[in-house]
Amino acid sequence: MEIDAALSRAKPLGRTQVLVSTISGFLAVEISWLILSVVFIAETPLHHCDVGANTTLPETEDNVYESCEEFVDPEWKNETMACSDGWNYDTELYGRSIVSDWDLVCDKDSLVGLSQSIMLAGCALGAIMSGTIADKYGRRPITIVSLVIFNILGIAVSFSPNYVTFVILRFLIGIVFRGAQLPPMVLLFEYLIPKHRAIVGNIPGVMFSLGLMVMSGLAYLIRDWRQFHALLMAPTIIVMGFIWLQPESVRWLLSQGKYEEAEKCMQKVAKFNGVKDFPSPALKLANRNLEETEVDTKDKKSGGSITQLFKPPTLAVTLITSWLWITYTLVYFGFALTTGTLAGDPYLNFFLSSLVELPARIAPLFIIKRFGTLIPLISILVSSGVCMIAIIVVPDDVADGWLKTSLALLGKFLIVCAFSAINLANTELFPTTLRTVGMGFAQLIGNVGSILSPILIYLDKFVPDLSFMIMTASAFLAAIFCLYLPETKNTVQPETPEDLQILFDSKRLFSRLRKTQPPHDDVSISNNQSKMDEKLQKYKANEEGPNENTMNGINDEHINKEGGGENAGFEEDTQM
Incomplete structure (x- = not known):
C-alpha cells in the first residue's frame, strides 16, 4: 500500500x-x-554612576539621575564626564x-x-x-x-x-x-x-x-x-x-x-x-x-543538496516560502516590539503579549482544515496589511493611545495566525528529498526579517512610520506571491520534484481562479498526472476506510477484523 x-x-x-x-x-x-x-x-x-553616598549627580529633565554621567567637580556642578568608577544598579x-x-x-x-x-x-x-x-x-x-x-x-x-x-x-x-x-x-x-x-x-x-x-x-x-x-x-x-x-x-x-x-x-x-x-x-x-x-542516483548521493532548491519547480517554492518567512518574522517582531511598550509591570506585559498569540495559534486550525492553506493565508496577510495602514493613519493621541495599542495587538494576532498556514505550506510543498533542507533554507532567509525589524523601528525617528510602511508592503507582496502556489488540501505530499510539478500544473491557485485547465499536450506531464491522481484516489479511499485496493492485497478478513474494529473506533475518537 x-x-x-x-x-x-x-x-x-x-x-x-x-x-x-x-x-x-x-x-x-x-x-x-x-x-x-x-x-x-x-x-x-535603572543605573547611575557609582560616586558614593554623599555626592550628588546630574539629573535629567524628569528629575532622574543621569545614567552615564557624573560631575567633574561635585562642588561646582558645572561640567560632567563619563562614569569613572562603575555604576550602581x-x-x-x-x-x-x-x-x-x-x-x-x-x-x-x-x-x-x-x-x-x-x-x-x-x-x-x-x-x-x-x-x-x-x-x-x-x-x-x-x-x-x-x-x-x-x-x-x-x-x-x-x-x-x-x-x-x-x-x-x-x-x-x-x-x-x-x-x-x-x-x-x-x-x-x-x-x-x-x-x-x-x-x-x-x-x-x-x-x-x-x-x-x-x-x-x-x-x-x-x-x-x-x-x-x-x-x-x-x-x-x-x-x-x-x-x-x-x-x-x-x-x-x-x-x-x-x-x-x-x-x-x-x-x-x-x-x-x-x-x-x-x-x-x-x-x-x-x-x-x-x-x-x-530516486535518481545522483540525488541519493547528494541527499538534500541546497543547489536542488534552485531548480524548477522547487525554485518557485523556495523563493515564495522564503519571502513568506521574511514577512512573518519582520511583522511579528515589529508588533512584538510595539506591544512591549505598554505601560505597567514588564512581566505582566510580556505575559499579555504572549497570551494574544494563543488564540491566533488555535483559530487557524479549523479554518485551514475547511478551506485549505492558501485562501486563509492570503486573507490573513491582506488583513494584517490593512491593520498596519490603520496604525499609520490613526493619530497617537486618539483615546489616549489605546486605539493604536488595540490595533497593534490585533495586528500581532493576525500575523501569528499566518504562522500555521506558512508552516503547513512549507512542509506540504517541498518534495521529501528536499523537505528539511528546504524548510531550513526558508527559515534561514526568514531571519532577515527578525534582524531588520529593530533597525526599521529605529529609523522611524527619521522617517515616521517607516517600519509599518515596509511591513505593510511586505505583507501585501506575500499575499500576491501566494496566488502562484498550488493548494495542498486533500493532496499527498510530493515525494519528488516531478510530483511537485504535477501540483503546480493542476492545483495552482492562480490558475484555478482563472478557471484554466492544466496543459495536456505533454505526454510525460499527462502520465505523471495520472499517477498522482492514482495516489490521491488511494488516499481518498483510505480516508473512507480500508478496502481491497488500498490494502494491496489484504483480504476481507483482515479488513473486517481491523479496519472496522479497534482502529476505526480510535480514529473516530481522535477526530479534531
Whole structure:
C-alpha cells in the first residue's frame, strides 16, 4: 500500500504520532525560551554612576539621575564626564542580569543587542546545516546528537565568566539547537496523513506561545539570570528521557531507496501503535513504478543538496516560502516590539503579549482544515496589511493611545495566525528529498526579517512610520506571491520534484481562479498526472476506510477484523 494508506492502517494518531508531537512540542517551548529569554537575562535596569553616598549627580529633565554621567567637580556642578568608577544598579525589578554583571551600559549598551544578533545568526546557520545533514543522513541521528550537545552548552552558558564567552556559547547554541528542533518538526508532518496535518501539526506553534507565557512567570520568580538560564534547559533535558524512542522517517527512507529499512520501520511503527495483524510487507515495494518512486542516483548521493532548491519547480517554492518567512518574522517582531511598550509591570506585559498569540495559534486550525492553506493565508496577510495602514493613519493621541495599542495587538494576532498556514505550506510543498533542507533554507532567509525589524523601528525617528510602511508592503507582496502556489488540501505530499510539478500544473491557485485547465499536450506531464491522481484516489479511499485496493492485497478478513474494529473506533475518537 502507499505510505499514507500504511500510516492510516497503523493508526493515524497512534503512539508514534503522540510521541513525535510531544517531542516537537517540548522543543517548541525551548526555542521560544532561547530566542526571547534575552528580554529578561539582558534587561537593562535603572543605573547611575557609582560616586558614593554623599555626592550628588546630574539629573535629567524628569528629575532622574543621569545614567552615564557624573560631575567633574561635585562642588561646582558645572561640567560632567563619563562614569569613572562603575555604576550602581537598581536590581529590585529585574534582579541580576548580564547587563549588571558585565556593565553593558552607556558606551557598551550596543553589546546587548549584538549578543542577540549573533545568537540569531547561529540559528540561521544551524537551520541550513541541520537541514542538509538531516536530508542526507536521516532525521533521527542529528536530533539525538544535537540534543546532547545543546544541553551541555546550555548549562555552560550559566557559568560564563565574561561577555565574550557568553556570546560564543550562545552562538553555538543557536547552531546546535536547529539540529534538534527542525528535523522533529519535519518528522511530525511526515508521520501524519493529510487530514490530520493542519490540526496536529500546529501543536508546536501553540506550545511556543504557552512557553512564552510560562517563561514570564519563571522570570518573575527567578531574578538571577544564571539560575534562570539553567532552568531554561528543562524542556530539552526532559526530551532526552524518551528521544531514543523516536523512529526514523519512513518517507525519507523510501525517498533514499532504502525500501527494506522503510518496511522494517513501518512494522515497528505499527507494533508501537498497538496494531495487531499488520500486513507484511505493508508498503508496496515490489511493484513500485521506477519512474514514480525511485530516486535518481545522483540525488541519493547528494541527499538534500541546497543547489536542488534552485531548480524548477522547487525554485518557485523556495523563493515564495522564503519571502513568506521574511514577512512573518519582520511583522511579528515589529508588533512584538510595539506591544512591549505598554505601560505597567514588564512581566505582566510580556505575559499579555504572549497570551494574544494563543488564540491566533488555535483559530487557524479549523479554518485551514475547511478551506485549505492558501485562501486563509492570503486573507490573513491582506488583513494584517490593512491593520498596519490603520496604525499609520490613526493619530497617537486618539483615546489616549489605546486605539493604536488595540490595533497593534490585533495586528500581532493576525500575523501569528499566518504562522500555521506558512508552516503547513512549507512542509506540504517541498518534495521529501528536499523537505528539511528546504524548510531550513526558508527559515534561514526568514531571519532577515527578525534582524531588520529593530533597525526599521529605529529609523522611524527619521522617517515616521517607516517600519509599518515596509511591513505593510511586505505583507501585501506575500499575499500576491501566494496566488502562484498550488493548494495542498486533500493532496499527498510530493515525494519528488516531478510530483511537485504535477501540483503546480493542476492545483495552482492562480490558475484555478482563472478557471484554466492544466496543459495536456505533454505526454510525460499527462502520465505523471495520472499517477498522482492514482495516489490521491488511494488516499481518498483510505480516508473512507480500508478496502481491497488500498490494502494491496489484504483480504476481507483482515479488513473486517481491523479496519472496522479497534482502529476505526480510535480514529473516530481522535477526530479534531
